[in-house]
Amino acid sequence: MEQNKKRVRAALLSDQIMTGVFYVVAGFFLALLIAFAGYIIIKGFAGAKPYMFAFNRKGIGNQFFNTVYLVFLSLVISIPIGVMAGVYMAEYARPGKITNFLRISIETLSSLPSIVVGLFGYLVFIVMTGSKWNLFSGALAVAILSLPLIATTTEDAFRSLPDTYKKCSLGMGATHRQAITTVLLPAAAPRIITGAILAAGRGFGEAAALLYTAGMSTDINWSNWRIVSPTCALNPFRPGETLALQIWASRTEALSADSAKIANLSSAVLMVMVLAFSLLARALERKIKRKMGESK
């Protein structure tokens, strides 16, 4: 009896100790995250001067725009191709050597160092086409990096759908293609969107792949809307430095006295952007889910 009590007390004690340890570890990481993000955001905005927000050569407005535009372009390229690749892997690929080889290729592509993709992009999109650094090449390079992510999430999303969706759709006389476009793809959409968000997040922060593709300069004339003109904001074939590249440039080779402060501000803006984008995208995902009734 006495022995039993002792054992229970020992078990309870070790339970309490372990719970405490987990709390401390979780708390440590949370504190680290808040300190890290807080430091960047506070330091960035505290050192900012009004001219830095301007959409001209001195401010970071143009870089901000370039970042958003580049990520947009890269998603326009990678979402359709990635989703189609994922659908192929989930619905059409027969198990076998070729499929295994494809899967290994996709996995390899997803762990490719981005500087390698950047140099590949430079050789293929810039040197071989004989063009100058431009946003479109940067978008292609980022698309190469995000393709595997979108393809694998699409495949996973399809595989996790209940078997009955497909069976039932086919049982109603739908063709395989109709079953995919009318039932499976809409049902898998929320998860595919999550994949696209993660891919976009990678695009926002990407620097190495853009060094030799999107270029390190930007010159936008905001009153010029002729899309073929090299200074038009929407022309995808103009050089376009992004925020991440600008941070790197201002800390390494910039000469201006305020360059450190500009880099700080860019970091803060980038951080807020990534945060705002994921919140927005999550809200969108929730909305679609609610419409389909997953949470009633």
Add this chain to the structure above:
Amino acid sequence: MKFKIDSLNLNYGSFQALKDISMDIEANAITALIGPSGCGKSTFLKTLNRMNDFEDNVAIKGLVTLDGTDIYKDMNAIELRQKVGMVFQQPNPFPKTVYDNVAYGPRIRGVKKKATLDEVVEQSLTEVGIWDEIKDRLHKSALGLSGGQQQRLCMARTLAVKPEVILMDEPTSALDPISTMKIEDLATELKKKYTIVIVTHNMQQANRISDKTAFFLLGELIEYGTTQNLFLNPKNKKTEDYITGRFG
């Protein structure tokens, strides 16, 4: 006579799941398929609308005709499945609204006009008796309905393409007794317009609603006749053992 099945053999690889099945299925009647798990009754049901086309290593020999047409040779599967609809074991509405679920079949066949779709949706839901219950939530998700409502919605979805035959694969095994009763009443009502073939584990259910009953065992059709005869005067010893609960 709706279906005529003659010497039907079905193999999954080297395993023979159906052995030399011959039977006729009557129009405007309910035919129940009973037998222990793995006896081939569900496999047999699937041969009637070629759902086994999607499984690997299936080999089928023999003849299945619908109104005299060989469904494996002289009819394409898409056309067949419009005439022969199916209701599954688990209620399985698509993650779409109630309306979009019922309109699914007509839509994939190219019906776009809203007035036509509205009519089909109302008609089909009325036919399965839940129009009044859910007409106010047509544009909400079907997944929010109760299990019994979902199963009737699935039946409405099947009816929306105006089939001639409805196959039901244990349609009530996931439902509570009250929902089960409603589905049974519905089946009895529907047989006036449709031919119904139902697989069931529940012998009382077969007895209650079916006109004819087929007893399967290990891939063979042991006995087939009117439900009354089969349950009251089984000719085969194995049938008698099964319906009296001595095995299975």
